[in-house]
Amino acid sequence: MAERPESVAVGVEEEFHTVDLESRRLLPRADSLLQQLPAERFGAELQRSVVETNSRPFVRLADLAEDLAALRRGVVAAAEPLGLGIVAAGTVPVADIEALKVTPDPRYENMLDEYQVLAREQLICGAQVHVDVGDRDLAVAVAHRIAPWVPAMLALSTSSPYWLGNDTGYASYRTLLWQRWPTTGPVGEFASAHEYDRTIADLVRSGVISDQGMIYFDVRPSAHLPTVELRICDACPLVEDVVLLAGLFRALVLVELDAITAGKPPLPVRPELIRAATWRAARSGLSGELVDPAAGTPVPARAFVERLLAELRPTLESTGDWELVDELGRAALARGDSAARQRAAFLRGGPEEVVDLLVAETRANTEWIPGAGPDRTEVVAMLAGYDAAKDEAIVFDGSARNPYGPLLTALDRIGIEGLRERERQRDEVQRRLGMTFHVDGEDQDRLFPVDIIPRIVAAEDWSHLSAGLAQRVRALEAFLHDAYGPRLAVRDGVLPGWAIDESPGMRPEGRLVPAAAVRCAVAGIDLVRDDAGRWAVLEDNLRIPSGLGYALANRWLAARILPEPAGALPTPTPARAMNALRRALTRASSALAVVTSGPSDPAHYEHRLLARELGVPLVEPADLRVIREGVFAAGERVEVLYRRIEEEDLLAMDGMPEAVFRGRVTLANAPGNGVGDDKALYSYVPALIRYYLDEEPLIENVPTYLCRDPERLAEVLDRLDELVVKPVDGYGGIGVVIGPDASPAELAEVKELIRAEPARWVAQETVRLSTHPTFVDGRLEPRAVDLRAFVCGGPEPEVVPLALTRVAPAGSRIVNSSRGGGSKDTWLMQ
Known part of the structure; x- marks a missing residue:
């Protein structure tokens, strides 16, 4: 099993409801929004009333926050001209199930036919956190080990007290709806990714699920990537809470990765207790109690979260996240969970007031991270068609990443012709x-x-x-x-x-x-x-x-x-x-x-x-x-x-x-x-x-491979189109061949050179x-x-x-x- 990477990236998928701003009801209009948004960052879900966003993975939480805020800006900007509001919450108080439809896709239509009411009532949204651990065996091991702490993540996110016009009495009724699927709950213990994959294949072969995408464990390893995914959380109206969840989950993952390296066993908690602790978190969120996974006894939720923050502090400090996570954690505890805020809004004005609150909270946080700045006519013109997929200065919507806000403002003041003049001066x-x-x-x-x-x-x-x-x-x-x-x-x-x-x-x-x-x-x-x-x-x-x-x-x-x-x-x-x-x-x-x-x-x-x-x-x-x-x-x-x-x-x-x-x-x-x-x-x-x-x-x-090693040589020659190869004594880029960018002829030529003198060559991951x-x-x-x-x-x-x-x-x-x-x-x- 590989060691964990030093810098661990974290990304987030968020799901959003589309609601009619007049009636405050769910509307199946996600397809209208997706036509206006880039497909690589926005996607459809089972229900046509849900839009999904996908952040880039980032090492720094502040970078992730900027991306999440920009994604929310994008979906809100596309929705409002259509008279739609965007809601980040587990459920919306009022919905007409008969008026809603699944997304026209063979996979989703098959799910509706097979699972019936489960699919029709999938009017729920979640927030999913992905942590890149660099190795699928590690991802499988961590997914099991981290399960005892996951109910606390749910408690912080609870935002679905209402279902079909009624107060369910739960802080997260979404959790109860979600757990009806056949492959939810804590994931079991597996010796390797191979064993896990074999079990998933058995589940598909059983006919109970149609594909790997229907594995809905509370925490699961990715089917193809070396990532571990937190899937239990409700969607969060406040982007701060999503960033908090990302920081805490990554810290929990890092703690367990270090424990694996040190040979420490996982906390011995039976899955029955974990399921019970999950129910407890869904029932009362931050307003009641959570179950201490070590002692099996009830603990006030706020005290549990405070203790968790203190225990994770050394890890959060090592990643540079402590100050931000501590600030966000204290703020979350001070204001309480979204379920409590929704109930207070309901007392003020009924379900319409709840929806207005959720729309306002979701929209307000699109500007949470500074850097977007004022409208920049000149910069917008210069950024037309700009591909920010890997950019360190520009967010995908053309706004500035921190600390580039002042610079983009200055560039807008200078303008295109002013920059051309400065080129002449240069x-x-x-x-x-x-x-x-x-x-x-x-x-x-x-x-x-x-x-x-x-x-x-x-x-x-x-x-x-x-x-x-x-x-x-x-x-x-x-x-x-x-x-x-x-x-x-x-x-x-x-x-x-x-x-x-x-x-x-x-x-x-x-x-x-x-x-x-x-x-x-x-x-x-x-x-x-x-x-x-x-x-x-x-x-x-x-x-x-x-x-x-x-x-x-x-x-x-x-x-x-x-x-x-x-x-x-x-x-x-x-x-x-x-x-x-x-x-x-x-x-x-x-x-x-x-x-x-x-x-x-x-x-x-x-x-x-x-x-x-x-x-x-x-x-x-x-x-x-x-x-x-x-x-x-x-x-x-x-x-x-x-x-x-x-x-x-x-x-x-x-x-x-x-x-x-x-x-x-x-x-x-x-x-x-x-x-x-x-x-x-x-x-x-x-x-x-x-x-x-x-x-x-x-x-x-x-990561670098010495071609003089026969095993590495075989791997390099097999993956030549994926790697960068260099002569050991090269400089100035001389002799470097970048596999993904090279032509078949270039790859064939360098392959022969490596075979002739393998000791003269190294290969690196691209x-x-x-x-x-x-x-x-x-x-x-x-x-x-x-x-x-x-x-x-x-x-x-x-x-x-x-x-x-x-x-x-x-x-x-x-x-x-x-x-x-x-x-x-x-x-x-x-």
């Missing part, structure tokens, strides 16, 4: 600064491509990334010393000897570096963010990582061409980044120079810029003189060379290896660092963090890279992005408060500028 500034790069085979240098729409990295993301980046560089520094020293990691079985001996980056000159030297003065770590908001390290660059100068220049450009939003957000100044770099490079000596190969180097502009900002000479190898006393340039002693050229070009100089060995000059970065950043070694970095630091990795790796708005021909288009962060090494590595966002061309996932990619200014929030 090009003029770049030409004046000489901000260009060279591509082999081209006669003329190109302007370094910079999109004028900046990227924002939220403060909570950057804080987490900074800690993880510093941790990673500490471990890699320890590895570099170990690889050229005692090789303890090999001795202790943390990684195989070939990972060092056969590495393309292993150099005999690496042994010249004094033991006390910092081998990795500046690291460039490439990060990717997926569509759920999950960050991962894609590559480590420990030799001569480029991009810091271009990141600095992008900050200058943004200050000149986007002054309005640029000054409104708290981001570090470029001077702080240069100070961090200066401290790292001058740790050994203040006699520093930047070494370049000259104007022919594609990144010569960056070399000049860095030398100027550091206030040190920019030299070429021919400018250096190595004598017994040390290394000199223009008659001045140089004790640290910040090299922007290959190590061979320096070490080929007479006397340079001896000067390095004797400590007369420090090369930053040290020769031989390539052993620490090839694609094969990358797969072992999490183990190296545990070994050298005795810490768990704070940032995940992308990351669904997040996209970001990019200004193209007067429109905003989504483009895949990554992030290169920079870390200055030493005893306590310092993350440079400056990063380079790289942008892939249209239709591509490769961000390198030499392959047509570009860049963005990056605002790191503090």
Whole structure:
């Protein structure tokens, strides 16, 4: 059974009733709404009076909340011109069963024929939470283990006291209607997903249910995905309560996943008691008592929820959810459940007042998360047809994700023509600064491509990334010393000897570096963010990582061409980044120079810029003189060379290896660092963090497979169209083949290359890279992005408060500028 992923995404499906705003009765008009809404986010249910919405999965609850609010905005906006109201509740007080119809679909029509009154009376709506645990065996195990705590989730959501005009006496009468189906209630214990699937197949074969979709357990594993689903809850009028349920359920799942890893048994509670506890929750919601699953005794519902929050606090803090969940939990307990609010409304004005309350609560919360902002004529025009399915800045309805609200407001003020003018200003500034790069085979240098729409990295993301980046560089520094020293990691079985001996980056000159030297003065770590908001390290660059100068220049450009939003957000100044770099490079000596190969180097502009900002000479190898006393340039002693050229070009100089060995000059970065950043070694970095630091990795790796392993090789060749394959010593995107984007001919060619030399190749799972708005021909288009962060090494590595966002061309996932990619200014929030 696999271990749980570090960053666990959560998503929600919500069901909504359609009601007539005049009569306040259910109307079978969902099909009219669905014609106006995107099919990938909105769908039909059994009854034609129900619309279902599907959120994206997200790591951060705040992102999920934005998505849920936007989905509600969408369905409400489609309904109101038709005289319809949208209700998020388990039931609507008044309904005419005879006037309602099932959705015209063969599956639903078969259900009506087979289940009769159960299908006709399925006038109920729920909220379902999905948590991605990464493995179906884990999902099956967790679905059973979590069952004792599920009644509390139901109590928080109870919103169906009325049925066909009558007060049922229950807080959730939907639960009683739901439990009439043959496959509801707590799920049993299964040894594996295979055993679970076999049981489900037996149920289908029995003829009692027609397909896997009719498995309605209170908590169930997905039939196809590695997710576990909470299905017991009523639909919630307040979106805050849905977010609360998502946060609590994910925390419960994480607790049980950790218990599985630790070998702890589940809480021994019989299914009969769980069913009784579910009835108790449905009967009185938060207004009465719940059943303590451990003691089997009644407990006041509010006290039970408070205790549950306290017990889950460590897990909620580990995911960054505690403050939000605690706030939402206290608010839910203070106002009581929806059933109690509905009964109070009924006393004021009967069933019509109840429906008005539910419509108002459902509608009001569409603006709960700030960021939608005022109407933006210019931005709306630029976003026409925008695909936000994987976007980190734009919600599917065109509103802004936090913290992009101020930026979109500023872009609307600038307008399309204003942005075009700023593009012209950008090009003029770049030409004046000489901000260009060279591509082999081209006669003329190109302007370094910079999109004028900046990227924002939220403060909570950057804080987490900074800690993880510093941790990673500490471990890699320890590895570099170990690889050229005692090789303890090999001795202790943390990684195989070939990972060092056969590495393309292993150099005999690496042994010249004094033991006390910092081998990795500046690291460039490439990060990717997926569509759920999950960050991962894609590559480590420990030799001569480029991009810091271009990141600095992008900050200058943004200050000149986007002054309005640029000054409104708290981001570090470029001077702080240069100070961090200066401290790292001058740790050994203040006699520093930047070494370049000259104007022919594609990144010569960056070399000049860095030398100027550091206030040190920019030299070429021919400018250096190595004598017994040390290394000199223009008659001045140089004790640290910040090299922007290959190590061979320096070490080929007479006397340079001896000067390095004797400590007369420090090369930053040290020769031989390539052993620490090839694609094969990358797969072992999490183990190296545990070994050298005795810490768990704070940032995940992308799952990586070494083709030299025969079992992995067979899997890679079989899944080549799903994976990304890379040569172990590749850089700049050279040799990378992205399976889902490759042609059959490209796949066939790389398959033969891998078969011929499997040790030269690795494969990685394809990351669904997040996209970001990019200004193209007067429109905003989504483009895949990554992030290169920079870390200055030493005893306590310092993350440079400056990063380079790289942008892939249209239709591509490769961000390198030499392959047509570009860049963005990056605002790191503090």
